[in-house]
Amino acid sequence: MDLLQKGWFTEFSPDDLERIKQSSDGSAKQLKSDGEDMGGAWPGQAFSLQIEEVLFHEKSLYQDVLVFKSKTYGNVLVLDGVIQCTERDEFAYQEMLAHLPMCAHPNPKKVLIIGGGDGGILREVLKHDTVEHVTMCEIDQMVVDVSKKYLPHMAKEFGNPKLNLFIGDGFEFLKAHKNEFDVVITDSSDPVGPAESLFGKSYYQLLKEALRDGGVLSSQGECPWIDLDLVRHMMAFSRELFSTVRYATASVPTYTTGTMGYLLCSNEENACGFIGT
Structure with a gap:
């Protein structure tokens, strides 16, 4: 699941994430090239954070777990592609x-x-x-x-x-x-x-x-x-x-x-x- 594109993390809706999983290479890039409308966090809108460093990324028994250091909000915890918390807010x-x-x-x-x-x-x-x-x-x-x-x-x-x-x-x-x-x-x-x-x-x-x-x-x-x-x-x-x-x-x-x-x-x-x- 490629949610990290050119130094940026973008949050996707559950529907978008399912479409990513079903795409030929498992990436948002592939969906875009196929003409799909990837709406970001929800159709018609998106939320992205610039990444300084990926600190952790693994799949647990239940979900995809990602932690990265962002440029503006400190460390960020992401579960199944959805931001859970950041150090700043x-x-x-x-x-x-x-x-x-x-x-x-x-x-x-x-x-x-x-x-x-x-x-x-x-x-x-x-x-x-x-x-x-x-x-x-x-x-x-x-x-x-x-x-x-x-x-x-x-x-x-x-x-x-x-x-x-x-x-x-x-x-x-x-x-x-x-x-x-x-x-x-x-x-x-x-x-x-x-x-x-x-x-x-x-x-x-x-x-x-x-x-x-x-x-x-x-x-x-x-x-x-x-x-x-x-x-x-x-x-x-x-x-x-x-x-x-x-x-x-x-x-x-x-x-x-x-x-x-x-x-x-x-x-x-x-x-x-x-x-x-």
């Missing part, structure tokens, strides 16, 4: 996804993080003095390992004694853990590859069951500018499951369109001071 995503639910709960002691193998959400959660125990369920050990090596400012809390790191499938973990957590945070990649199942109603039913009374859920909520149908779908089935459902957005420059959404849910009506719609 990662805080904008991590702080929103972590602190919205943590601040909405009056006394969050026990926290579950699904995904988050780069360590950024863990770092933010542990800034709250009330936290006594954090469980992280990450399916891909390689993501944790490369983050420790190439994104140490994000992965700095993996040695914290409050953490229990479980390498495995989030679905299976949730089936065995009911009514345990004050806050649950789903830090998933986009709905492709191993993260695809984390955007459906059955998964959110398990998240609901994992929360204690008064618990708060925060999930990566995609981008309303390009995924509005998916956002509406997630909001609709969440309202069938939870008493309180809210949606927030924030600016993250290296995510598609520069906007990321966050889905907030609770089993309690008007829970924990949530405002807005």
Whole structure:
């Protein structure tokens, strides 16, 4: 999968990536020569970063894992062709996804993080003095390992004694853990590859069951500018499951369109001071 062209990385949509895989030489260049319209991050638009050095590129058991040093955003983690975080702007995503639910709960002691193998959400959660125990369920050990090596400012809390790191499938973990957590945070990649199942109603039913009374859920909520149908779908089935459902957005420059959404849910009506719609 040739996403690195003449010193530049370009982010492709899932459909584009599938077409790359099916092309004769496995490259975006071949598709372009065949007259295909490669739209970049989404049809009609593209996002690229200039590369100074490729630091790591391998396939794990689950996905393509790439880390490169960019000219303007520091080290960049890419999973299956989609940017997950950069040193320069990662805080904008991590702080929103972590602190919205943590601040909405009056006394969050026990926290579950699904995904988050780069360590950024863990770092933010542990800034709250009330936290006594954090469980992280990450399916891909390689993501944790490369983050420790190439994104140490994000992965700095993996040695914290409050953490229990479980390498495995989030679905299976949730089936065995009911009514345990004050806050649950789903830090998933986009709905492709191993993260695809984390955007459906059955998964959110398990998240609901994992929360204690008064618990708060925060999930990566995609981008309303390009995924509005998916956002509406997630909001609709969440309202069938939870008493309180809210949606927030924030600016993250290296995510598609520069906007990321966050889905907030609770089993309690008007829970924990949530405002807005």
